[in-house]
Amino acid sequence: MSIAVHAEHDLGGANTLGLPCVAERFAAPRHVGELREALALAGDRGWPLTLLGGGSNLILPARLPGLVVQPALERWWLEPMGEGVRVHAEAGVDWHRLVMALAERGLWGTENLALIPGHCGAAPIQNIGAYGVELGDVLEAVHLLHRDDGREAVLGAAECAFGYRDSVFKRALADRVVITRLVLRLSPTPRPRLAYGDLAGRVGEAPTPLAVAEAVCAVRREKLPDPAELGNAGSFFHNPVVTADTAARLLHEAPTMPHFPQPDGRVKLAAGWLIDQCGLKGWREGHFGVHDRQALVLVHFGGGSAEELLAFADRVAEQVSSRFGVMLQREPRLAG
Template sequence: MIVEQNVPLQAHNSFGIVAKARQLVRVRSQEDVRQLLADPQLADRPKFVLGGGSNIVLTGDVKPLVLKVEVMGRAVVEDGPKASIVEVGAGENWHGTVGWTLEQGLPGLENLALIPGTVGGSPVQNIGAYGVELQDRFESLDAIDLVTGKTFTLDAAQCAFGYRDSVFKHVAAQEGDFGLAGRGLILRVRLRLPKPWKPVLGYADLERKMNETGVRAPSAQQIYDWICAVRGAKLPDPRVIGNAGSFFKNPTVTQDQCSDIIAREPGIVHYPMPDGTVKLAAGWLIDACGWKGKSVGNAGVYEKQALVLVNRGGATGGEVVTLARAIQTSVYERFGIRLEPEPVVV
């Protein structure tokens, strides 16, 4: 177990916000967690689990003990006639893992290319893009209880996946509740890649690529390349411009609510959902309120995609939060819709 003092976190959060961890433990195995819990000076400290830092906004130095997850490794653990199962350490880079599966001849994750963060963060957020969510490719995960030190395994049902949601984002309000926020640290994730592979193509950006190239039956590698190109054109590289990707969830409304909004705003981008609700494009709502390219201090709204808030250089977490709240107020006043942020404010 490695314990470090006053560790700069600017390189460990994709917004690039300057902050420090007063103490940081690098978790490279479950044994590191057990040693931590056996240490009387550390065991009872409040803890903050940090993966790739792609879904957080730091508003100051982190006082809880930071557990930096660095469990590595990738392996194909099952290759059956109906699916292949791959097991990946929670500290592995998500996008790198998508590329690795394709190199192994195992398609299925290509629609999730170029999503920032680590594999361990993918089930917490139930990441998704271009018609595929993590839950669609999830088999199970191994985690460790930060109170008892016991390891446990969860399947998809036990993870309680929802839209950008899971059991890892909820705190148990009382004894018996199954909330694991702040308590469960994910060690490994197993992904199920179904056979035969079927492309998921029902998005305008992919349809546009098919029309441009004349390829009507793209391979998984072609879809991967297209999505990397599309995301690269729309979204800023966190290594160049600090950001946390999509900052707000796309809100869902009833069909009646959508019809009412369309009557006032015929151009609103919306997607009918299987359950009868309608998903609205949060980026369109923000753009319609005139926020694209605007700033609050050094935090701004990306010029190419209004759903992305960026660090224009030296932004504080407070500036990011102030900007986000101003956007929420504008959208609510115009559309009567409350936008919900995706990142966690720390």
């Protein structure tokens, strides 16, 4: 056995919400062999297993029993492919650093996803998305290990069943696999996607991927709190998708409500707008609050716990429900 297992490992600095947490045991495997060892160890001893990436979409309890595994496979490389390029990125690679490195090389595809925190291994779980682009638009395949027996498999993009903040990894394969590597398909041929926000106004006539990525970073820095300064997990709620009848009822009451018709006839609403309309932007109670610039983001001022955060989030969701009759669903996952 070569994998190092640390006892009583502090994860307080390993989650962007800044919640205090101690892992009973912790391992950071550096290659697939070590990862397989960690899975076997947890299986043999009957330890509950928690997978951790950058901790930017997780709510951690005060104590995580069993074994926390944070894949530290950190290589990435390019493979020329006809007109385009394949990018192989292991699970522990920092997503934003990868995006910037690809943009610097003049490769199009991931630039709109700049400054999303976290590791590559977690990116397919909720099919990360921003500024009109989702991971599923550029992903070719996912390499993974099955948690029960350590066998390797490769899933093509179609098998990942990507949807809005959704994938097979939240459904049929939830808690059953560890993602070890992403394969992305990028292109040197210009294909800027600038329809969202004021991106078009921030880049010149002939933008480069780097110019777009930098514009995305600038917009995000203006709108979103930096987790290094104020604990948060980005958007705390999914944008709700409601029936056409519900949307029509709400639009009758609030004609300016942002709404986005979906191909299936339903309508996506902006959760941040709904929260804002309840007068909750900037609302603080105890150690948590609704961010004063972006109502979709709940922030941790320090000293709070996961239970307190969940109770605070419930109060926000209850107010939206009683005012609009729309139920908000939480985006970050509860660990343990």
